[in-house]
Every structure is written in C-alpha cells, then in structure tokens.
Amino acid sequence: MSALWTLKDLSARQGRKTVLQAASLSVSAGEVVGVVGPNGAGKTSLLRAGLGLLPAGSGEAHLSGLAVADLAPAPRARLVGYMPQERRVAWNVPARMVAALGASDLPDAEADAVALDCLQRVGAADLADRGVLDMSGGERARVLLARLLATRAPLLVADEPVAGLDPDAQLLTLDLLRSEAQRGGAVVVTLHDLSLAARSCDRVVVVSGGRIVADAPPRDALSRAVLAEVFGLDGVLIDTEAGPVLAARRRA
Amino acid sequence: MSLPRLCLLMALALALAAVLAITLGETAFSLSQYGQALLQPASPPGEVLWTIRAPRVTVAALVGAALGMAGATLQGLLRNPLADPGVLGVSAVSGLGAALAISAGLAVLPGAIELSALAGALVAGGAVVVVAARFREPEALILFGVALSAFGGALTALVFNLSPSPVATAEILAWLMGSVENRDLMDALGALVPMAIGALLCLRAGAGLRMLTLGEDAARMSALPMARLRIYAVAGSALLTGAAVAASGVIGFVGLAAPHLVRALVRDDPKRILWPAALAGALLVVLADLAARMIPTEQELKLGVVTALFGAPVFALLAWRAARSWRS
Numbered sequence: 001m002s003a004l005w006t007l008k009d010l011s012a013r014q015g016r017k018t019v020l021q022a023a024s025l026s027v028s029a030g031e032v033v034g035v036v037g038p039n040g041a042g043k044t045s046l047l048r049a050g051l052g053l054l055p056a057g058s059g060e061a062h063l064s065g066l067a068v069a070d071l072a073p074a075p076r077a078r079l080v081g082y083m084p085q086e087r088r089v090a091w092n093v094p095a096r097m098v099a100a101l102g103a104s105d106l107p108d109a110e111a112d113a114v115a116l117d118c119l120q121r122v123g124a125a126d127l128a129d130r131g132v133l134d135m136s137g138g139e140r141a142r143v144l145l146a147r148l149l150a151t152r153a154p155l156l157v158a159d160e161p162v163a164g165l166d167p168d169a170q171l172l173t174l175d176l177l178r179s180e181a182q183r184g185g186a187v188v189v190t191l192h193d194l195s196l197a198a199r200s201c202d203r204v205v206v207v208s209g210g211r212i213v214a215d216a217p218p219r220d221a222l223s224r225a226v227l228a229e230v231f232g233l234d235g236v237l238i239d240t241e242a243g244p245v246l247a248a249r250r251r252a
Numbered sequence: 253m254s255l256p257r258l259c260l261l262m263a264l265a266l267a268l269a270a271v272l273a274i275t276l277g278e279t280a281f282s283l284s285q286y287g288q289a290l291l292q293p294a295s296p297p298g299e300v301l302w303t304i305r306a307p308r309v310t311v312a313a314l315v316g317a318a319l320g321m322a323g324a325t326l327q328g329l330l331r332n333p334l335a336d337p338g339v340l341g342v343s344a345v346s347g348l349g350a351a352l353a354i355s356a357g358l359a360v361l362p363g364a365i366e367l368s369a370l371a372g373a374l375v376a377g378g379a380v381v382v383v384a385a386r387f388r389e390p391e392a393l394i395l396f397g398v399a400l401s402a403f404g405g406a407l408t409a410l411v412f413n414l415s416p417s418p419v420a421t422a423e424i425l426a427w428l429m430g431s432v433e434n435r436d437l438m439d440a441l442g443a444l445v446p447m448a449i450g451a452l453l454c455l456r457a458g459a460g461l462r463m464l465t466l467g468e469d470a471a472r473m474s475a476l477p478m479a480r481l482r483i484y485a486v487a488g489s490a491l492l493t494g495a496a497v498a499a500s501g502v503i504g505f506v507g508l509a510a511p512h513l514v515r516a517l518v519r520d521d522p523k524r525i526l527w528p529a530a531l532a533g534a535l536l537v538v539l540a541d542l543a544a545r546m547i548p549t550e551q552e553l554k555l556g557v558v559t560a561l562f563g564a565p566v567f568a569l570l571a572w573r574a575a576r577s578w579r580s
Contacts (some may be wrong), residue, residue, distance in 0.1 A: 001304070051473060072477070072479075073472075073475055077473065080473070085470075090331035091331075091520035091521070093465060094519055097519075097521065098466070104459065104463060118342075147466070215316075
C-alpha cells in the first residue's frame with residue numbers, strides 16, 4: 001500500500017499557542033481514517049498543518065511522497081481535496097457552479113459535467129440549478145460534498161463533514177466517502193460522533209491537547225482508558241447489528 | 253441570460269443613455285440646430301455637442317465603468333456585498349493626493365492634480381497589496397481599509413486646516429465633491445490607460461474571485477494560484493479607482509450600487525459579474541451626470557453629491573437586507 005499522506009513529527013503554532021505537537025501519521029490508499037477528540041484538541045489544526053494551510057514549526061508533511069511545503073497549488077490540488085469546517089458560502093450561486101469549483105483544473109464545460117455527475121452521486125441532482133443560499137443546511141452540505149468529490153483527488157480530507165446533518169445524511173456522507181476509498185483513494189474525516197467513527201472508519205486517530213494519543217483500529221483506539229482520559233467518559237463500545245455503538249456516561 | 257447577450261443589452265442601454273446625455277443639457281436646441289450639429293461639427297451647436305458634452309459623457313462613462321468593476325472585484329475578494337473602493341481607503345488617499353497638489357499651488361501645471369491623485373491611489377493600493385499578502389482574512393483588509401480611509405480623511409482635513417488661501421480650500425472642496433465638468437478628450441485618453449490595465453488585472457483575477465465563494469481555506473487548497481490572483485484583484489481595483497478619482501474626483505457609492513444592480517442577472521457569479529458591473533456603473537454615472545446638469549439649481553450640482561444622494565439609501569437598503577439574512 002502506498003502512503004498518500006504522511007506527517008512526521010509535525011508541530012504548528014497559532015499565534016503563541018502550540019496547537020500541534022510532534023504529530024506523526026500515515027494514510028494509505030483504501031483507508032478511511034477518522035480523527036476524533038474533544039473540542040479544541042487540535043483536530044482541525046492537524047489537518048490544516050498537514051496540508052500546509054497552517055505553517056509548520058517543525059517536522060514534515062508529504063502528499064504522495066512530495067513535500068507539502070514545496071508543492072505549487074495546481075499539483076497539490078491533484079493530490080488532495082479539502083473540505084474545510086467553514087461552510088459559509090458567500091454568494092447565492094447555483095449548486096452546479098459550487099460543485100464545478102472542485103474541478104477548476106478542467107475547462108468550464110468538462111467541469112460542469114463532472115459537477116453534475118458528483119451532484120447525482122450525493123443525491124442532489126435535482127438541486128443543480130438552485131441557489132445554494134436558498135437551500136437547507138443539509139442540502140448545502142450535500143452540494144459541498146459534491147464539490148469535494150469533484151476534485152477527483154486520491155486523498156480526500158473533510159473537516160466535520162457530517163456536522164449538522166440528519167442521521168440519514170450522516171450515513172450517506174460516510175458511505176460515499178467509503179466508496180471513494182474502495183476505488184483506491186483515501187479519506188480522512190474529523191468526527192464528533194464516536195459511534196459513527198467506530199462504525200465507519202478503518203482507523204481512528206485520537207487527538208488530545210495537540211498530540212496524537214491513539215492511532216489504531218476503532219476498538220483499540222477508543223478503549224476504556226482513552227475514553228476516560230481524553231473524553232472524560234465512562235464508556236464502552238457495544239456490538240450491534242448495525243455496527244458498534246458507544247454506551248457512555250460522564251465520569252463523576 | 254448568457255453573458256455576451258447581457259453585456260450587449262447593457263451596452264445598448266449605455267449607448268442610448270450616452271446619446272440622451274449628449275443631446276440634452278442646459279442649452280436647449282431646435283431640431284434644425286441638432287441637424288446642423290450633426291452635419292457641421294464646427295458650428296456653435298456642434299461645438300456644444302461634440303467638444304463640451306461628448307467628452308464629458310465619455311469621461312463619466314469611463315469613471316462609472318472603472319468604479320463598477322472595482323466594486324465588483326472588491327466585493328468578490330472580500331466576499332461581502334457591502335465592499336466598495338471607498339472601503340479600502342483608496343478613494344480617501346487619492347483625494348488627499350489631489351488636495352495636497354492643489355494646496356501646494358500645482359493646479360497651474362496641467363495634469364498635476366490628476367497625477368497626484370493617481371499617485372495617492374497607487375500608494376494606498378500598494379499598502380493594501382502588502383496587507384493582502386500578509387493577512388488573508390477579508391476582515392483584516394476591511395479594517396485596514398477603514399483605518400487608511402480615516403487617516404486619509406484626517407490628513408485632508410489637516411490640509412484644509414492649514415490651507416493659506418480660501419480659494420485653494422474652495423478648489424479642494426469642489427474637487428472632493430467629484431465632477432466631470434469641462435473635460436476634454438485628452439482627459440478621457442489619460443484615464444483610459446490605467447483603467448485598461450486595471451480592468452485586465454481584475455478580469456484575470458475572476459476565476460479566483462469565484463473560487464473565494466467557498467471561503468479562504470477551500471480557495472487556498474484549490475488548483476488556482478490564489479496568492480497571485482488576490483494581488484491582481486487588489487492592484488487592479490486600486491488602479492481602476494485611482495484612475496477614476498484622477499479623472500473626476502471622489503464619486504461615492506457607484507462601486508457599491510453597480511454590482512448590486514446586476515448581481516441577480518449573473519446568478520451571483522463573482523466572475524461573470526465583472527463586465528455587467530462595469531456597464532452598470534457607466535450607465536449610473538452617465539445618468540447621474542445628466543441629472544446633475546438637468547436638475548434646475550442655482551449652481552450646477554456636483555456629480556459626487558448626486559451619486560451620494562442616491563447611493564447612501566441604496567447602501568442602507570443593502571445593509572438592511574444583509575442584516576436580515578444574517579439573522580436567519
């Protein structure tokens with residue numbers, strides 16, 4: 001398996017605060033990796049530093065073996081597609097234009113064809129000509145997901161792609177990302193729902209205080225000890241027909 | 253509606269407005285005099301139409317187009333429908349440049365005030381380019397622009413304060429109010445060069461403006477060279493604004509209102525809006541100048557006063573709507 005994204009001892013600061021400390025991570029083709037952690041743990045910083053959006057203080061980040069810091073925008077965009085946590089769309093442009101922004105390397109007509117195809121895949125074909133600001137939050141999230149798929153990049157990085165979505169849309173989103181991994185890509189998502197992470201990811205990376213404290217298959221990464229120390233939960237993963245579910249309560 | 257078709261329709265409307273603005277004015281002519289003007293440009297009616305009104309209308313259209321395109325570019329760049337060349341402080345510093353030239357007695361030199369205004373715009377534009385390269389957040393640019401604008405205004409007030417002669421003071425004030433009175437074709441040509449360069453830069457930045465719809469981080473991770481396109485957008489709009497201020501003085505609100513008028517027609521697309529916004533700006537200023545000439549007042553109204561009178565309520569309306577959408 002080839003590594004599509006590797007971070008080695010990556011550290012980053014934002015202002016005076018160290019938001020990421022000596023993080024190492026390797027993501028290979030075919031994998032869906034979930035990044036979890038409490039609010040402010042450094043999930044977003046991990047992604048942004050690893051993509052070069054946050055200047056790295058020390059350490060290295062590579063995309064398909066190429067140093068992120070040396071990559072120009074166009075070749076970088078061929079290696080990774082990124083969906084930021086920020087979901088505000090500035091203008092009421094039609095959904096197909098938003099989706100086509102993912103394929104900005106292509107001529108307009110081809111980008112539009114890719115956009116329509118991706119809108120179809122996220123079940124939003126009927127929204128293609130609607131303005132994104134006239135949509136519900138869930139509809140807009142689908143359109144933004146279509147934009148991410150339209151990048152056709154081997155590595156897709158999505159920061160909280162299911163935030164604010166109904167349960168069906170959450171599962172749909174992760175199923176779609178899973179199918180990208182099955183086609184030979186890799187997917188990295190940050191999630192708050194630990195059950196969803198355990199159910200849909202091959203590996204779970206737990207971040208706490210700017211450090212990676214666990215990186216393992218869900219059952220091992222979300223062990224009783226990690227749940228207690230990182231999340232402050234007394235909990236356990238229980239197997240059900242629909243996959244593992246977290247049963248937990250706050251630690252007294 | 254397709255973009256070429258929209259632009260064609262707007263160009264026709266602009267041509268119609270220009271014909272109207274050349275035909276109408278304080279001096280009324282009879283039909284036979286209009287005929288004479290068409291056939292003999294050197295006749296007295298011909299002189300009025302072709303050497304007084306036509307250059308004035310041309311400069312008005314150019315200034316309006318420049319402000320409209322600069323406004324649309326800045327709104328795309330800052331992802332905010334309330335952005336406008338005034339926001340970046342370019343207008344204010346450009347006005348300061350002109351005020352300094354007038355109070356230094358340079359008005360006797362042809363083109364000195366214009367060059368000084370353009371220099372002011374470029375200095376402000378340069379400062380904004382530096383800030384834009386350093387900080388990517390649109391809020392940082394807006395706040396820096398507000399500061400620059402206030403500083404430019406304060407220095408202009410200082411020039412007034414220390415001005416030795418009331419004549420110079422009156423001249424500065426007249427200039428700051430904005431007008432396209434008594435312009436000739438050389439004025440139009442002089443403005444055209446920086447405007448063409450500015451427009452080219454803004455159009456080059458178009459794809460980047462569209463990408464910014466998704467926000468800073470998504471745009472930075474796209475295939476586009478955003479750092480370069482951002483600088484094109486700032487430099488282009490500074491050149492357009494500077495050339496406009498140099499040609500006509502400070503004319504407010506056109507950069508704000510023009511993109512607003514055509515936004516729905518291009519479905520909000522920050523790239524495709526550039527030309528229609530320029531045409532809408534040209535149309536607005538040509539009509540505003542016609543209004544300034546035709547509204548019967550003892551002293552001719554200044555163009556900047558007319559646009560501000562119409563523009564300020566438009567700004568309030570936009571702010572009202574924006575505030576409503578933030579709430580929902």
